[in-house]
Amino acid sequence: MFLGLPNSGKSSFIGAFWHVVETGEIDAHYKVTTQPSDREYLNALRASFLNCQAPERTKTDFVKNIELSILDKTSKEEIELVFPDLSGETFSSQFAYRKITDDYIDQIQNCNGIMLFINPDFVKKANLIADSFLMFGSEELSNNVEESASSLVPWDVKMSQTQVVIVDVLQMIFKYITKPCKISIVVSAWDLIKNMPLAENIQTPAEWLSRELPLLKQYLDANNASFKYNVFGVSAQGGSYKEDENDIISKLQELVKQSERICVQHESEITNDITIPIKWLING
Ligand SMILES: Nc1nc2c(ncn2[C@@H]2O[C@H](COP(=O)(O)OP(=O)(O)OP(=O)(O)O)[C@@H](O)[C@H]2O)c(=O)[nH]1
Ligand SMILES: [Mg+2]
Numbered sequence: 656m657f658l659g660l661p662n663s664g665k666s667s668f669i670g671a672f673w674h675v676v677e678t679g680e681i682d683a684h685y686k687v688t689t690q691p692s693d694r695e696y697l698n699a700l701r702a703s704f705l706n707c708q709a710p711e712r713t714k715t716d717f718v719k720n721i722e723l724s725i726l727d728k729t730s731k732e733e734i735e736l737v738f739p740d741l742s743g744e745t746f747s748s749q750f751a752y753r754k755i756t757d758d759y760i761d762q763i764q765n766c767n768g769i770m771l772f773i774n775p776d777f778v779k780k781a782n783l784i785a786d787s788f789l790m791f792g793s794e795e796l797s798n799n800v801e802e803s804a805s806s807l808v809p810w811d812v813k814m815s816q817t818q819v820v821i822v823d824v825l826q827m828i829f830k831y832i833t834k835p836c837k838i839s840i841v842v843s844a845w846d847l848i849k850n851m852p853l854a855e856n857i858q859t860p861a862e863w864l865s866r867e868l869p870l871l872k873q874y875l876d877a878n879n880a881s882f883k884y885n886v887f888g889v890s891a892q893g894g895s896y897k898e899d900e901n902d903i904i905s906k907l908q909e910l911v912k913q914s915e916r917i918c919v920q921h922e923s924e925i926t927n928d929i930t931i932p933i934k935w936l937i938n939g
Contacts, residue, residue, distance in 0.1 A: 656762060659772030660820060661743030664843025664891060666710040668772065669721065669740055670700030671891040671917050672929050676725055677701075680914040681927050684934045685725040688733070696740070697721065705913055707896050707904045713742040727934075734937060738770075749827060750820045751812045763831040768936035769838045769882075771821070776844050778817045778867060818868040825874070829881070838875070838884040839932040840864065845888030845920060846895065859922050860888035887932040888920035 659665050674680075676687045677697075691697070696719045703710040713719075723736045739762070749755055842848070842860045857863050864886050865872050875884045893916025894903040907916045917929050 656766040656768070657738050657740060657770045657772070658746060658824070659743055659770075659774075659841075660747055660777070660817060661712070662777040663743055663772035663774045664841065664889070665743070665770075665772050666700055666713055666740055667704070667891040668770075668841065668843065668889065668929070669697070670702075670704040670710060671914075672933075673697040673723075674701045674704055675914045675917065675929050676723075678914065680912040683914075683928045684729070684930045685727060685734070687723065688726045689724045691721075691723055693722070704891070707892070707907055709896055713740055715742045715744045715748075717742065727937075730938075736933070746824050747820060750815070750823050755827065760831050763828045764833050766832065767834045767836060769836060770841060770932060770936065771825075771838050772841045772843055773817070773821070773864075773868070774843045775848055775863070775867070779815070780867070781816050781818070781870075816870075818871040821868075821871055822874045829878075836882050837936050838882055839936045840884055840886045841932055842886065842888045844890060844892075844895075845918060846890040846893065848888065849890070849918070849920075860886040860920055861922070863888070885921070885932075885935050887935075888918075889929060889932065890918040891929065893917055 657665050657669075675683050676685050679686045700710055718739050718741060720737065720739045725734050725736060726732070727734060745759070749759075840860075842863055845860070848857060848863055851857070857866065875882075893907050896904060907913075910916055914929075915927050917927050919926050919929055919931050921931060921935075
């Protein structure tokens, strides 16, 4: 199951993953031996990857089931991957409205692995009490309490921190899980973290999780007996596509093997193999 709030990088991952396993350009763990009958959606996501364009936001009423048969090059085992590319809104509405559909419960009951996506660029962070003015929509810190009180806006569920929403979504689905289940956490847009000044002192994806989303990390650690987890940093794009960084796009497109612009970090090891988070989910 691919799980992640809006803009968490699910569709970008799928486009890059499909490119890697279909072309066999780099020495990845998996390759596609039998072409899936429905490739239209996969090819559209891959075209976004190759053209350095962010994929369209996945629509709420659009549920595209992806069915892929991939070969583990080491064990020669054929593996069936089946998961829908759901819109991130599916998960945020689950949090906001406290409802899940029967279809979704079915998927959870059949699920034997979770890919949880988090995009650092779209994380709503925890606020310190001292930062509460920012949380209430005022950009400026003010010592004048009366003035600040007049600018307070009523709390809305959309203001909830990312880690609170994710923990709640996991809590809701775990009661329906019937098979042993591991969670592969994908910190997407990892290029943004890697390009941060060293002063930030974040060396690994697990350190990023621990520092930026401590509630989620504590929840995962506390439930480690029920589900194992691992954290991967993944740059499916290889860099930012934002307009003012056009020189990055031409550099990315100059590469003969486009799979080489992907970057995957686990602990301190860095490779281009985007299949690693799935490989860990399947057989460690
Ligand atoms: N810098 C950078 N940005 C990325 C990367 N991968 C995805 N993004 C950006 O993250 C945003 C969301 O990516 P999507 O793949 O559409 O995310 P999603 O989880 O499918 O989003 P929904 O369909 O809304 O649920 C887009 O603006 C992407 O350009 C990456 O490797 N690096
Ligand atoms: Mg999407």
